[in-house]
Amino acid sequence: MLTREEARRRIEELRREIEYHNYRYYVLDAPVISDAEFDRLVAELVALEEAFPEFITPNSPTQRVGGAPREGFATVRHRLPMLSLANAFEPGELRDFDRRVRAALPGEQVAYVVEPKIDGLAVSLTYENGEFVQGATRGDGETGEDITPNLRTVRSLPLRLLKDAPPLVEVRGEAYMPKEAFAQLNERREEAGEPPFANPRNAAAGSLRQLDPRVTAHRKLDIFVYGLGYSEGLALTSHHAVLAWLAAQGFKVNPHYRLFPDIEAVIAYCLSWQEKRFDLPYQIDGMVVKVDDLAQQERLGATLKSPRWAVAYKFPPEEAVTRLREIVVSVGRTGVLTPTAVFDPVHLAGTTVSRATLHNEDLIREKDIRMGDYIVVHKAGDVIPEVVRSLPERRTGGEQVFRMPARCPVCGAKTIREEGEVAIRCPNISCPARLKESILHFASRNAMDIRGLGRALVEQLVEKGLVRNVADLYRLKAEDLVRLERMGPKSAANLLREIEASKKRDLGRLIFALGIRHVGERAGKVLAAHFGSLARLMAATAEELTAIPEIGPKMAASIRTFFSEPRNRQVVEALVSAGVNTVAQTATPGGGPLAGKVFVLTGALKEYTREEATARIEALGGRVASSVSRRTDYVVAGENPGSKFEKARELGIRILNEDEFNRLLAGDEI
Template sequence: MSPQEQINSLTDKINYHNHLYYMKSETEISDFEFDQLLVQLRALEEQYPDLVREDSPTHRVGGTISKEFESVTHRFPMLSLGNTYNEQELLDFDERVQKGLDGQSYEYICELKFDGVALSVWYENGVITRGVTRGDGVRGDDITANVKTIRTLPLKVMANGFPTQFEVRGEGFLPLASFEAINKEREDIGEALLANPRNAASGTFKMQDSSVVAKRKLDFYVYQFLSEETVFDTHEESLHWLKSVGFNVSDTWEKHDTIQGVLGFIEKWEEKRHELPLNTDGIVIKINSFAQREELGFTAKSPRWAIAYKYKAESATTTLESVSYQVGRTGNITPVANLKPVLLAGTVVKRASVHNANEIERLDLHIGDTVFVEKGGEIIPKITAVDMSKRTEALEAVQFPHLCPECNTELIRKEGEANHYCPNEKGCPPQIKGKIEHYIQRKAMNIENIGAETIDTFYTKGLLKSPADLYDLKYEDIQGMEGFKDKSIKNILSGIEKSKEIPFKQVLFAIGIRFVGATVAEKLTAHFLTIEALSEATYELLIEVPEIGDRIAQSIIAYFADADNRQFIARLQQAGLQFEHIPAEIVVEGNALEGKSFVISGVFQNFGRDELKVKIEANGGKVLSGVSKKLDFLLAGAEAGPSKIEKAQKLGVAVISEEDFLGMLEV
């Protein structure tokens, strides 16, 4: 088979298995077999980049870096809907529909209003060509690379009889489970928590690195088909077709021929919607017939044939019994309100988030207050206000502590930050145990058979004061402890030994540098390759790495400036852990850059920095870390370091653009 035939065969085969898995929850091959198909396709695509198909499944994992998003005019305006909050306004809407249709019979389609990000996805000849945000309804941002990472969205529609060009619209969202997982990691590395899934989804879709977007596992519910050609008579027909050809259409919609049926649908889902994997904030009611929609037309801002009913935010009142303070792994102090149990959104709520000292002050919380608790778009309930009419003089104001509740160390609050921290990271028990718990987790060192309870026991017995102590554990240290038998001890020691094979990117995440999550650790290890190079990196070198800003760079420098941290790394190295990144084998493409050296700086339109490095080496060139007289070219993208450009110009080193670079490859 020719390279194109091989790429076509692999692309079709992988897309078929993706569809089976994500849309039908079925599998015909093992995960290993699937991964091998993907490895073969990637290798071919790297060798023959001009043959990559638009619907290639390799787009699912991202990798495109966008320095900015192009503004695109919508083919069909994305109008907003009129909102209503009560039954009478819906009855009034129905009355207007009756008058507008002059006595004709009509049907409504009722759909849940998902709390996410409205997106328009364009297809041409069945292949996805663009993904666009709503924007102002007339123009939106082209975020195609990010939209392609949504695994439930077909990259190619496997059907006949559809128009050459069509568009689907729907709601991009972050499933609640993904949102909670992201916040757990952010809390773990000392980042501020994301406010709610909707904001998190919106921020993710506008990220510049699509590989990061892919890891967040966004999803997409399609609810509209659009085309210049008339394809369907009713919205119901279009939904059935969209579902049949592989689009993710929520099965929650219903058809009703009376407004009373619509009201019943609204009532049915008021509580039931909390069982869904995403947040909802209402119901959308649409006329089913497209011909009748044309007849009813539009106002200046919204269609006359559709309306949105918004549920009121879930709220309850209860008593604030106390406020407790939790100490996280990074020393962050989180206040938690302990409440008199109250039923809210189908669950009994006993605790609520208060976030920080600013929020306590803003709410003017007193122990014994009657407080309003709301869920709304939040996963964790939060206190929104105090019922001041029930406040008595005897109630005592909540005072944020000055000392750590665990070790009595004076708390600090860094300028520009809302949170308080305990600086005693080497002596505060929750921080010490938290660091070990972080170290052993699956995404870090993946040490099995050890959990929080075991860590607590070993800490209490004096066996664990640092993750490095894990590698000093011996059978006889644990033997005789209550609850630890021969097999469990051997399993623990075996898991620790196995962790020595974990790759450098996970080791870097595991050691617990503040603000260095799994994705940042992966970028750092791919860029610097060794722990020595990273530990010696200057601020200027660090911020050149994609996704590394001022805060992360300063945190890394501070970490390696600490003698105890350097000693900790040395102990791990002595134990035999992996502290070097072995890059993937370079597939030779040609010798156009043979004998030429490059320094890469900035953000590029067609490549990530790591991709550029591979491209240069695949064509015979070398990539250096710093500008010197020996350097041939400074490859400067958007936001390239001004100091590097200035130094290159002084030394007479050629500064070239991405376009210049591509031209060199064509020679």
């Protein structure tokens, strides 16, 4: 066991090492250790910080995952205004900009730095004595919003500067979402029936303005820095020297910036990127041209809104007109029906495209898009083909209004649309289009907990026709499994044993495992405790469901819709026939020997996982909380307990070891 001082030194050492490897991976794109080695460093740091919570700091690498949600954003006043740039759309306007600069600096040599204009959200990053202390949005230029916790989740942003840090420096940059992350995010939103983001800029802004930093942490944002605001103790004389200094401090600086001696070279470079931009993994909407000499920038000054020493050359939007041939409907892995436009091929943003999602029926009506229309298409964020608008003036009268199908085009189930949602869904959990996800959810740890049933195996089971619904899992035989890739007799036996053991899971888990929309783990337990059996739940009316305090009208309607689908009822009947438990084993609310008692778990128990211990407590009427307070009755402490153990001691709360916990569960005196 480390002493307190040894732990402090090791924590500092680990933080420096982890930040170095973050810099190598996220900024230089040149890692020097494997992911597994990096994960071991992080795991060691997490363990030490749990054992010595007094050493946790906001800038620790472990805090990048995002903390608890906040109630709102505080206001930050910029020490120097964050001005927006004037735009130029033609080479002639760049020449006009150059003439104005030279007229204001008569007889002086003027050089320009040109860099890509990242399409994201402008941010300000403040460092005090080398430590990141505050991040803010541009806002109105004078004041912005404090988004410090969200910016800490951006892996390429250094939490401390590398060397010779000034007392105070404010760095300006652009937070953005890479094209691949943008496409993945919109795909997830579509599958969830949520409206997609229009472009990476909106996605980045929406992600950084989340009140819950944990949401931001999952959005895979990145950042390029491009300049300085207020600073103390820095003596730099040119913009290209500023960029070099920022790179030396560990910031991610765009590698495509260039220094030019005259405006004609600037124009040639800007035009060269008009097509090359599509090959970048992030979106740019133009190039930024800046006077290089900082003293000249100071003399040129600014208008109320824009600096006179910089201009943004904006690329023209790329659109094409084509003929819409048909609208086809696909079914996603969560059951959402998505209409897709199929049109004559056109060349856009470096590729040929012939299809674009139309998202939902409401959007089709709003844009008045009909089959046979001439349409305008572009790529949202240079990534996702999108229908911008129709051209009704070119209609001939033969165009057809599109209607979403009343039945799933894959399985034939009657489709549903919940009140207040734009998504239309297939409610059949056995629909071939959503079967793999249904099985993975059914087998997940907090549902039926069938260990060893991962995605690769599920894909084989479905593709070979061995499993057509979740109930078919209980019909699998060893001879079925051993024919699959990477599945020998021992692995097959282990999986069959896990499947058999899952038959005994509590009813609450089974209800959650069925994948009823809006019904999570907690709701599954509540429904199991209230109705006592799956048969009673299936027969419950909407009124009976909403009479339960934690079940609202939306969830009640979803439950009724699920069980009114004949295919879902057939799956339930097959589960019953297979011997899966459908009767509640837990006590009803308010009953049981531990009724009203509040427990907190800390450390590793030998006999139980955290979920198993929680289930045992709840089965006897108790409740498990995530943090220690004066209302806590017992803290159950396993090996290597964390800060909850110390807090329980401070508050005088009864601490149980595992033997005492087992005696309490057995009803013995402790």
